[in-house]
Amino acid sequence: MHLFFSEDINPDSLWIEPGQEEARHLLRTLRLKKGDAVFFTDGKGCRYTCEIYDDNLKSCKLKVTSISELVEEKKYTVHIACALTKNPARMEFFLEKATETGIDIFTPVVFKHSERIKFNTERFKKVAISAIKQSQNLFLPTINNVTSFTEFVSQSFPANTLKFLCHQEGVSHLQPLVKPNKPVVVMIGPEGDFDNREIELAKKASFQTAHLGSHRLRTETAALLACNIINLCNV
Amino acid sequence: MHLFFSEDINPDSLWIEPGQEEARHLLRTLRLKKGDAVFFTDGKGCRYTCEIYDDNLKSCKLKVTSISELVEEKKYTVHIACALTKNPARMEFFLEKATETGIDIFTPVVFKHSERIKFNTERFKKVAISAIKQSQNLFLPTINNVTSFTEFVSQSFPANTLKFLCHQEGVSHLQPLVKPNKPVVVMIGPEGDFDNREIELAKKASFQTAHLGSHRLRTETAALLACNIINLCNV
Numbered sequence: 001m002h003l004f005f006s007e008d009i010n011p012d013s014l015w016i017e018p019g020q021e022e023a024r025h026l027l028r029t030l031r032l033k034k035g036d037a038v039f040f041t042d043g044k045g046c047r048y049t050c051e052i053y054d055d056n057l058k059s060c061k062l063k064v065t066s067i068s069e070l071v072e073e074k075k076y077t078v079h080i081a082c083a084l085t086k087n088p089a090r091m092e093f094f095l096e097k098a099t100e101t102g103i104d105i106f107t108p109v110v111f112k113h114s115e116r117i118k119f120n121t122e123r124f125k126k127v128a129i130s131a132i133k134q135s136q137n138l139f140l141p142t143i144n145n146v147t148s149f150t151e152f153v154s155q156s157f158p159a160n161t162l163k164f165l166c167h168q169e170g171v172s173h174l175q176p177l178v179k180p181n182k183p184v185v186v187m188i189g190p191e192g193d194f195d196n197r198e199i200e201l202a203k204k205a206s207f208q209t210a211h212l213g214s215h216r217l218r219t220e221t222a223a224l225l226a227c228n229i230i231n232l233c234n235v
Numbered sequence: 236m237h238l239f240f241s242e243d244i245n246p247d248s249l250w251i252e253p254g255q256e257e258a259r260h261l262l263r264t265l266r267l268k269k270g271d272a273v274f275f276t277d278g279k280g281c282r283y284t285c286e287i288y289d290d291n292l293k294s295c296k297l298k299v300t301s302i303s304e305l306v307e308e309k310k311y312t313v314h315i316a317c318a319l320t321k322n323p324a325r326m327e328f329f330l331e332k333a334t335e336t337g338i339d340i341f342t343p344v345v346f347k348h349s350e351r352i353k354f355n356t357e358r359f360k361k362v363a364i365s366a367i368k369q370s371q372n373l374f375l376p377t378i379n380n381v382t383s384f385t386e387f388v389s390q391s392f393p394a395n396t397l398k399f400l401c402h403q404e405g406v407s408h409l410q411p412l413v414k415p416n417k418p419v420v421v422m423i424g425p426e427g428d429f430d431n432r433e434i435e436l437a438k439k440a441s442f443q444t445a446h447l448g449s450h451r452l453r454t455e456t457a458a459l460l461a462c463n464i465i466n467l468c469n470v
Contacts, residue, residue, distance in 0.1 A: 220332075
């Protein structure tokens with residue numbers, strides 16, 4: 001059954017009014033009609049089974065037919081903080097794949113050697129929404145606005161967060177350093193690599209350095225591999 | 236230092252004559268000159284340090300200046316046999332990422348529910364060559380021609396090969412089933428999933444079924460995740 005997304009679901013109401021975009025997807029693209037059943041998610045782990053009650057594009061409305069299903073709360077979080085690639089399509093591909101397999105927070109970070117500093121948060125939110133719908137993932141990642149390296153490392157993360165900075169001279173592979181049931185933050189640098197001062201500042205802010213093998217990975221490949229390592233550690 | 240590729244390196248010769256394409260990359264794109272040092276690989280684990288001796292595009296020639304370095308032979312192999320995606324760009328992206336992180340053999344397979352059966356082997360070889368150069372990976376994957384499902388499962392694989400078919404109803408997650416230091420083959424079906432008869436035939440041919448988590452992954456996402464699982468098991 002198809003999964004749709006709405007961020008305005010009232011958990012106490014029997015009705016869901018999807019936005020214009022979801023209504024168009026339901027009624028125009030998929031040509032669903034009154035009485036057809038679909039799933040809706042709030043992107044926070046809840047799934048509602050509903051029936052289309054009004055199939056008019058402008059007044060589209062769905063009735064929740066079965067009690068919402070709350071997926072067990074995740075015991076770990078995946079936060080990838082990553083330089084932007086020159087070609088934004090590569091970053092979109094990363095976010096699509098990461099959302100399919102599991103990512104909780106994505107923060108685009110501007111480093112000294114960053115080649116790109118512009119980031120269209122709204123566009124990336126759309127990529128993530130489309131990926132959760134396609135993969136039936138009930139957790140929509142948080143897409144943060146672009147932030148500077150200094151701002152990023154100096155923020156306070158939840159207690160017991162494991163913080164890593166991945167680069168080729170890291171002391172150990174990331175895999176054995178990641179532990180299950182913990183919030184994990186991984187920072188991935190730009191193609192031109194981190195500046196030495198950035199590595200020093202990150203270490204001072206309790207980031208551990210880690211590598212991802214002997215190959216020189218592209219930014220989006222490294223980000224996706226880091227994401228997979230954290231998820232696989234929690235299988 | 237830049238890495239280049241040539242499949243015609245004679246290990247007994249002090250000279251490397253790159254093909255037209257590599258010569259153009261060396262001399263035109265990167266504007267390297269006589270005397271500049273670069274690496275060359277045969278894609279089979281050897282790396283040659285060389286110096287440009289003749290920087291004329293038509294007669295370009297390099298002199299090997301240091302003994303070739305043979306990377307330790309890999310104790311495992313990653314073979315991904317995968318349905319082709321409707322959009323070939325998704326498959327190219329998969330192959331690029333898989334080559335960066337490590338894949339030995341890629342076989343495009345035609346299943347009953349395949350949406351695409353055409354495959355441009357030469358184009359995909361170029362994607363793989365470009366990815367090994369970029370990532371400094373000395374192993375060029377073998378890109379097989381497209382093959383039918385029946386032909387694929389009935390072939391004989393090297394002794395002690397672990398064979399998996401990934402689908403959502405697999406008995407266990409793939410991760411705990413993969414063992415280090417073994418050749419591993421993973422088959423990934425089309426968006427329309429495997430046909431039941433295909434699953435039966437694969438089981439008869441000693442393929443174990445495995446899943447990749449609860450999300451419904453796109454073909455190329457599943458293929459890349461399977462690839463990462465095998466490589467991470469051998470870290």
